Amino acid sequence: MFKPVLKALLGVTLVCFGPSASFAGPQGKTTSLLAASWEPAFCEGKSGKPECKSQTADRFDASHFSLHGLWPMRKDYCNVSKADIEADKTGRWDDLPAVTLSAETEKALEKVMPGTQSGLQKHEWLRHGTCTGLSQEDYFKSAISLMDDLNTSAVQALFASHIGKEVTQSDVQAAFDKSFGDGAAERVKMHCEQDGDRRLVTELTIGLGDGTADASLKDRIASAGRTRFDCDRGIVDPVGQQ
Template sequence: MTRWIVVLTLLLVAGCTARNPHPAALTPTAHGDFAHNTLALTWQPGFCSTGSGCTPDQPRRALIGLHGLWASEPHTLEAQGVPVERWWREGCSLLGPDSGPPVLDNALSQTLAEIVPHTAPSLVVHEWVKHGACFGYDPRIFFAKASALQARFVRSPMMAFLGQRAGMVVTHEEVLAFFRQSTGSDLPRALQLRCETDHDKRVVLTQLWFTLNPDKMGDFPSSPSYLSSPHMQDNCPAQFWLRRW
């Protein structure tokens, strides 16, 4: 009996580890002279209802998805006079030839399929080529870290606040006020909201952009993880709609 208890305990621990991975630190081995990361999370029903939308195989379960994890412009490019807007447009192509698609294991690929918007061409490939490859990251660690941050947000009070209001019109100020209250961070532009007009001509939330300290991402979503973004990119109006599936 004791032996079976030990076996069951080990299986449970293994299962918990698989569901709640603790990826290694995301440390750049090239071009690491950047100041902050932007964690871009998608409000999936809004994101998929704007522009070209998402492909028909898009899962319709998660409200919060993952767009990407973006390093800010390296200081070496700033010193060369490269405008930040160009960095936003071109990313890693400014630092060398484009990389090939990332090589990921099946479990991680399945996780990303559940949380990354399904677009054509693939958003996963795009994010790696534009935002990951040039920093010398292991793609498995890059995407494991980004997906772990998304999972932490899903379990946060901020997610509960938004989820309770899915299908409702909210105000810009109430969302940011709850962010400040729940995280303890009052840094300007630590969170920036992104909105677009959906196919029904309504202004909807599409993304949440968090400005993170690269050395303290393990503290996300609590206060120590945030920095103030030097750039104003919040474009949501005073009121907008939180679409639901």
């Protein structure tokens, strides 16, 4: 949907990748993380949140990944006032400065980040976006574009076809390699949480390296360092499961 208008991250030199980018192997460096939540699992135990109260089985986030955030490594709250940091850390997101976006970007963000109903975008900008050197518009456009790549991939298809069922490490890693190239499986971590007798997949964190202004998720993954997968299996939670 969007082509990100990225600038260089503060203090980081961007690296150009062509269409046939290959994995950097041990030399790759993860400079940021894309955190993609599975919203029905997130809403277990958080039924009071607006985005969980309004969730339905036919809404986009019932069968697609939701944007949690785009996080520069080892940086947060850049040039942010102490008062805003305190408000953020104590969960007073209503008191945080507004995020101003174009109508198109705001609409796309509301679709892929249901947490905007709770002010998540204000938290994500304050803690993480301020450390990217990007404007609010470009930061969220970048995140939306990367999520578009994920949500049109074999990874999303795998999760959508396994709602109410279990996915395994080998399933997810094979889907990453299929969509984003051999070795992509080594740049993703799957997070799970116990919910009674069920272990639910709650989130994927995907390692990203530097890239050009129009770099795809595939190219950003290719320039990242390796990580440990973590959770070896978990259930893809359906909406409304208690």
